[in-house]
Amino acid sequence: MNNTKLTKEVVRIWNEFARKKAENDNINIESAVYLVCREIGYEEFIDAMMNYKQALELPRSQAWDFNLWAFATRGYRKFLPGIFDIDNYNMDNFRPKTEMDTKNKVNEAMKYGELF
Numbered sequence: 382m383n384n385t386k387l388t389k390e391v392v393r394i395w396n397e398f399a400r401k402k403a404e405n406d407n408i409n410i411e412s413a414v415y416l417v418c419r420e421i422g423y424e425e426f427i428d429a430m431m432n433y434k435q436a437l438e439l440p441r442s443q444a445w446d447f448n449l450w451a452f453a454t455r456g457y458r459k460f461l462p463g464i465f466d467i468d469n470y471n472m473d474n475f476r477p478k479t480e481m482d483t484k485n486k487v488n489e490a491m492k493y494g495e496l497f
Contacts (some may be wrong), residue, residue, distance in 0.1 A: 384415045387423060394427065395449045398434045399420035413453035421461070426453075429460040432467075436460070441472035 386410055388411040392403045418426050433452065436444035447456045459465065468474055 384411060384466055387418060388414045391418075391430070392424070392449065394430060397451075398437065399449065400437070400446055401448040407450070410450050410453065411451050417457060421457075425461060426457060428462050429457040429465070432460040432462070432465040433457075435466075436470040438469070439471050442470055443472050443475075444470050446480050 389405050392405050392410065396402050407443050414426070430452070433444065433447070433456070436442055447455065
């Protein structure tokens with residue numbers, strides 16, 4: 382598949398799910414996609430895009446809102462198969478600390494002599 386066809390296919394897939402749409406005729410996107418696909422392969426880049434799609438679809442997603450150029454130049458690595466973990470993008474898995482949580486931890490530490 383030549384570079385232009387490859388870019389058009391990547392842009393088509395990206396525009397199916399991404400919030401920030403991409404343009405087919407953007408030379409920056411074309412060169413970024415070409416370099417990434419040369420480095421890791423077309424299939425692996427598409428897999429990273431599909432993992433990103435999964436992260437975006439979470440109800441309380443913490444996935445960064447990339448455009449295609451930013452995803453291709455710096456964002457794709459954390460979405461590669463074997464690295465990507467969907468649980469890291471679900472905000473419900475991370476409970477914010479409250480003042481009460483902190484007070485309870487301090488009191489418990491003092492109770493067992495673990496503080497200072």
